[in-house]
Amino acid sequence: MKPEEKGVRPEKVSEAAELDQRVAGALYMIIADYTGMDMPTTTALKDSLRERGASFNVVKKTMLSRAVDADIAELLQGQTAMIHGDGDVVEVAKVIKKFTAKNEKPVVTGGFVEGKAVTANDVVALAKLPSKDVLRAQLLGTLQAPCSQLVGVMDQKVSTLVYVLSAVKEKKEQEA
Structure with missing residues (x-):
């Protein structure tokens, strides 16, 4: 049987729709590699980000690359997480920088701010503002x-x- 004949599972369709909605509704999206982070560390980061109006979500690389209109293959390294929101990106970048300095993870690979691509160095520069x-x-x-x-x-x-x-x-x- 061909893949077209099988169809896509409903769970995948709903996951893709939810991810599309998150990407479309976000003022900024920072992509990070969270490889090696344990659950308590991840929870602490999520709580810190939530205080600033941001969300931390683990995403599948293929789904994220389909949801974003740009070529982001170089950003998708290791285990991929998406930090997104519609608040102040500078405050979120400061939280990430402070957390990374303390825990050495997650490693920011890049992202998008107001539709424009940013590098990991740009995110660090945002944290300094x-x-x-x-x-x-x-x-x-x-x-x-x-x-x-x-x-x-x-x-x-x-x-x-x-x-x-x-x-x-x-x-x-x-x-x-």
Whole structure:
């Protein structure tokens, strides 16, 4: 019997549909090799990621390569896990970097952020960035700086005028 005649098992169809849905709904997807991680370590990583709004799922390489439109064969090494979510990718990258520094696993092989391919080095670079809140504060400070400097200059000019008038007043009082 040919494979076409056999058909695909319903479990496989539902797994593929679920994976397609996860990939389509994710703002970012980081692919990692989790070879050698034991269950307590994996659970600890999953809990850390869940706090940041991310999920850690073990996936089959063939299903993942079919779900992603790009050629990702070089990313699929060892036992493959997919870390995905729709929150702040920088926070998730920091969690992964911190966890990897402590446990030496998982090994990030690459991924996608907002539809663009990223390498493992790019994920490390993301971990070095400040969080969105810090970046927003820096932007706000940059936008407010000209206004506060203008207020300072105007205040200085008014103060100078007051000092001059005070000096004229004192001089006239001494002459009188």
